Amino acid sequence: MKIVIITGGSRGIGASTARKCAEAGMGVIITYNNHPQAAAEVVNNIASQGGKAVALKLDVTATATFPIFAQAVRAEMQKTWARSTFDFLMNNAGYGRFNPIATVTEAEFDGLCNVHLKGPFFLTQALLPLMADGGQIVNLTSATTRVATAGVAPYAAFKGGLEVLTRYMAKEFGERRIRANAVSPGAIRTDLGGGLSGEFEKLLASQTALGRIGEPDEVGGVIARLLSDDNRWINAQSIEVAGGYFI
Template sequence: MQIVIITGGSRGIGRAAAIACAQRGLDVIVTYNTHKPGADAVVREVQAVGRQAAVLALNVADTSSFDIFAEQLTQVLGETWGRTSFDGLVNNAGIGGFNPIESVSEAEFDGLFNVHLKGPFFLTQRLLPMMADGGAIVNVTSATTRVATAGVAPYAAFKGGLEVLTRYMAKEFGLRRIRANAVSPGATRTDLGGNPLDNHPEFAELLASQTALGRVGEPEDVGRVIATLLSGDSSWINAQSIEVGGGYCI
């Protein structure tokens, strides 16, 4: 029995990863910040596959809340699974935004930094003592770290930092046989940043034309890869960043 924590698991890639994990026999704890009905729906979907699931509130941007989250996690692990440890962590929670460098405010910069780099760093640090030896971490980054896209500089910079951090996690946690990998989605149809691909079909068509396989990605495309990296099938994959983008801008 393996238990995986997925931050930002109420929708999009997090939801898809939770369901893909359940389909591979993993139990799931999903976190949400503001969208509890969505998180509850994901729990029901996981349970429908025959796996156990739970939901916890978490604001990844607020590091002061991590001790309380860890206490709640300990309680849920004990009550639901009779355990004090978990096996996998997916740092997926995110926020979007579109602003050229010349217009980015310090508040916007700090908000993106807290969610995409500071939060994953200190959440992983706080939960590491609770992770079972031989566990796995997956950090969700972005193809914008490879392909410069005007308007998302802070987001891409912090995702790039998370990609580097992934290799350091793999290096420093290796003595406990904990693997760390990054998944880097290409153009993917999610509601991050206000559902741009659904709200602007012409933008989706442009991105599809820049992708070798001729379409934009769906959350399930990325979720399946996350689940695979968490599973035993990937036990010898470590310190890697895997782009899941159908051949975006190659």
């Protein structure tokens, strides 16, 4: 059985990806930071459908805790699946903040950098010894790296950095046949940055060729399929899942 680790897997796209991966027969490890009950619900839902999942607490901004987290991952894999390695890592955890450049504070800037770029960099580094050869890393980026949206400059800049990092991961980990790809959602119905509703949702829908915003399952399903052997020749790519956003 293949095993996938999904950071920020308690809600939204992360939770959807966890369920889709479990439906595809994978073992699932999700992480949570502030929502343990939501994480437990995802784990229980997967178990009710005959799958296996565990939830571990992780703050992706606390890089000093990554070695301890790696030990916890190793212990859970041995206990639940009798394995010492995992196959897939999805760097998904994050949050949004909407401020024009003129009002962004240094603390806000650093917080977004830590969760969207520094965290994935050093978490991948910490977990790499536990990843099986032939695995895959999926970094969740954003369509805001392609289309400038006022108010999200730091978020988009760090997602852009993560997109570049994805190609470097593919380059450097290729000797172990580890692939790295980015998945770039457009406007999706999650609670990132306070969620979408009302006139803002209508605006985003009007800017999308298919005339609506997306649902988490429409991204989670793409990621689960990307992890399958059928897509083993896709590497170092950024795949936008946005319904035709600003084309």
